[in-house]
Amino acid sequence: MKTQAVRRTRWFTYGLPLLLLLGLLLQACVPAAGPEAMEPASEEAMEETAGNVTVYGTELPADAKPYDEQVYRVAADINQSASTFDFPVAVYNRYCLADLFQDTLVSLDKDFNVIPGAAESWDVSEDGKVWSFHLRPGQVWSDGTPLTAYDYEATFRLTATPEHGWDFSWFYSFLADGGIKNWSKIIAGELPPEELGVRAVDDLTLEVETEDVFPPLPGVMKFAFTLQKKALEEHGPYYNSSLETSVSSGPFVLAEFDPGNKIVVEANPTYKGFRPPLIKRMECIFMDPSTFFAAYQNGDIDKVPYGALTPADFELILRDEEMAGNYLRHFGDCRTDYLRVDTFTEPFDDINVRKAFAHAVDRENIVANVYGEIKAMPAYSMLMPGYPSSDTEGNLREYQNYDCDEANEHLAAAGYPGGEGFPDLVMMLRGEAPAMAAVYQAVAASITECLNINLEISNVDRKVYMDALNAKPTQLTFGAVDYGMDFLDPANLLGNVWKSGGRHSWKNDEFDALVTEAAGMVGNPELRDQMFRDAERVLVDDVGGIFIAHRWAGDLMQSWVQGTIRDADSQGITGWHWGNDQDISLIYITE
Amino acid sequence: MASRHRITNSDNAMARYILGRILSLILVLFVVSVVTFFLMHQVPGGPFDETKAPLPPAAKENILRKYGLDKPIHIQYLNYMKNAVLHFDFGIPYQQPTTTVTALIAKSWKVTAQVGVMTVLLAFGVGITLGIYAAYHQNSWIDNITTFIAMLGITVPSFVVAMWLILFFAVRLKWLPMGGWNASDSCLLGSKFVCTDWIMPVVAYALGPLAIIARYTRSSMVDVMRQDFTRTARAKGLGNRAIMLRHILRNALIPMVTALGVIIPNLLTGSIFIEAVFRINGLGKFFVTSIFNRDYPMIMALFLLIAFLWSLTYLFTDIIYTWIDPRVRLGAEGGA
């Protein structure tokens, strides 16, 4: 009876799982759907390249695809939150393809020199505090309205308005003496926004007044973006987040807006500025960063930023000659990884302890084996070689080079021979992802092994970390941070960042005096440069921080993306350069 | 089975019971809201960025005012609850200020729900089939495999299973994509109808519930098959198929409901891991990112949502129990 039961119920017991299994197998065996997008361009298009011109009448290079196929595709992190295209609305909450709907007053060339942008020239008053920027005549918004200095004025006032709660408003306060006049008082609500030191004198002249003499100010105007005054008044600051109200004075206009899926911009036919683009369209496709690399290999996107590449991806890139050749390594924002110590409390109040730690980090090996040389170079000081006033010659190396014997001498001099009696320490990390967490584990291992002390690593949430760091007095005895420039002058990476009273619990009068004087110095660039170099020497000698590595940024580009992006700067570095707005306009697509 | 008279009686009891349970559900939501609200405001930081430099106090105040965080915390709580309860308005997520919390959850919920529904279908389909088969063929090799899968599914965390699948099918065999969900290059016919990137997340996720279901089904089937009425029915000459459908499946309902009660609320929290491993852009990631971003409205909404789902599922499973099995006494709490 039982056997019969088995036979008669077989359809039921086998059927369902079999069906399901079959379904799964069917799905499993089908290869990933073929990329139709990869189809090469037709031959007839090749013949027609004569007269291959852009909407501005510029002739495309000979190897370029027809203008209609000049499409550059990037990927956006689908997880990242965003609400605006515009820097003056929310810096830390921008969509991909941001900041293409206007030009900043100035731009930078590949060697980080300030060059004209929306402003064709500028001059400074006798007392050095009032700068006049002269806009290029004839620039217009895509709706036909002329671009004027009043647009810039309205934008600056918006960013200073307390109710706007601009997330970048710390910046002009952070510049202190170099900040825009009345900035801090206006965001505190003590003065109305009309009192801001940014004024339109006439349609083409914008005046910027600083609190005190500040020579690097033109470079800071890389942040002088503009919104359209009219649109701002009619639709509020988010007018660009909608196809109907979006308006552009930049090289591109919004063409499709479907955040979370796809954003498309197209060359702005009315554009009269300094960087008319060669490409016709830029597409931003939303996907998860972990799939960027696969999409690149599939030919679906033209660029993968280094942040989206895992250590395993890098391994695959380096093993493949063609991909390795298309990985364009660049300075990024000249970011430096370093350990910060609280020099006001034990044990780091003792210079010998700091020196011991500085000499205990085996930077070369950590960079070579844990970071990978494509991602970093060993750091012995704050400024990445290539940054203004940086130690390109390696004169500062001796202060913080790896030398375990010397490290132990210093530790003994501090009263902890052989690490004896040294307190257990916690090294705080600021919410680091696995690759950087690995680096700091290697740093910690290098220190503990050399000095024979105990170190635990606590990788805390970013906000918890910053809260502890910013507390007065700081609650962060020992921690790892990174800092990239805000603008291209040592007054930023040395002055704003390291001057006492800032974010570090380190005070050195000689350093403070040097950077303060140098920051405001006019008319003697050589002396200014030397003073910053002297200041940096003080910083590494007094071990304000223990420098680990300067980070190389980079992008993995498709071989068919060509243009000045592949040209090297004076130091032989290709790829994107911070503050350079021209390269994006000069890329083009080849076969 | 039960006379009409008894049913009306128990209907009355049922109403009172449900009312009591709804009251306790409200109490639970209240407590969860209070604890969450005050706890999350203890976390250092806020919806502003101090990565570069400490914000000037004035700038910080401006941002706090923008988000209504300048008021005393109990006022903030009352405001929040007023909007949430009266207007069903859960605020604006700080991560995406151009949308609302409700809209954001509704949007991300879709993917999580897709994963969930497919998981439930797979878990129930395969789980019940395996369970029935194993019960019919006790100690056969299928039974042993079922036992093994059940063990594995119940004990091994989903993210571990997920890693194994990735290692084998994506890294080693390269048959399936490493992650993603509805990625265009993994979908057949360019549609979002059948995608290969569904397979691993759903299998990894379904294994746990599948195991529970298979186990429950098998044991209740075995129990039922040993019972007299089955033998009687068989002796009376009823066909095997009829026996199975009428008696056995009905008795297997209870374990299914039990399993459902465990699975549904876990679909939300459990998806944190699956979505992390396979980088699926669903609701799961918000559990972590909301806390990291100090997105208070989003944290509150998610906590309340989960607490609500848990309580609701408990309530429903209890009701369904009493409905399909009158032997379960209402309000019989505690006592073994």
Add this chain to the structure above:
Amino acid sequence: MTARVATGLDLAPTNGERHRTLWQDAARRFLRNRLAVIGLAIVLLFLFLAVFADLVAPFPYDKVYFDRVLRFPFELPGHPLGTDEVGRDYLSRLIYGARTSMTVGVAVQMVAFLIGVPLGSLAGYVGGRTDFIISRFIDTMTAFPGLMFSILIISVWGGGITKVIFALSITSWIGIARLTRGQILSLREKEYVEAARCTGVSQNRIILRHLLPNALTPILVSISFGIPAAIFGEAGLSFLGIGINDPIPSWGKMVGVSNAYVRVYWHLALFPTIAVALAMLGFSFVGDGLRDALAPKMIE
């Protein structure tokens, strides 16, 4: 349950024999259960590794070799499981990982026992309003999203092994409290307890000497299932990157980190996942075996 099926163990000896033989019988039943014995062996192995990690592991868990970063198993002699992304011996880190898992698993269940049993007994024995309040409290806690609270709590107070234990303990006691309450409720009506009460034995004594020992069996079983749950909790938090601090190894953290390397360095993902799975299986087998051995008639 599965274990019982596998051994066909339904032949419970008649209950109510003397105390000594009860435990002996249980031990015999347990040892006759093949899976339970395998589970016990796994658990003992991991406990051994946890306690004697310093002696067993070939390298300290934080010993870095910069010239041996990300090596595959057997690529270098002396690193049979390869090395990790920092250049540390993977086998040693796995062995020390057992220490983390076992510590968390046992500690969380100890806290659960110390909170759950007194609370449950109180509710079950005293009854009335006390019971009502405690029961509502337990109900409320049940609806708390435990994992999310753990994440939130660790965000407030930071990671580290004690904080992980604390975060996991917040909800771990609920099951035990509920169970204890139920057990005490049913036991206190039993004749021998009635008898004790009538002869004027004090309440504390009744709870401690008569009720608890009899309620202990299911609690013990519950704990043996609670340990893998806690191990899973720790692994989950560490997997999300907010659990145990570096450089202390944790299997969950190793799995989480390996996600970024898995496309090339498969060994980083494979070994810790096997370790987690083995630990979970081992404890579950023991739990199943214990339940079948101690209370053969108890169903779920």
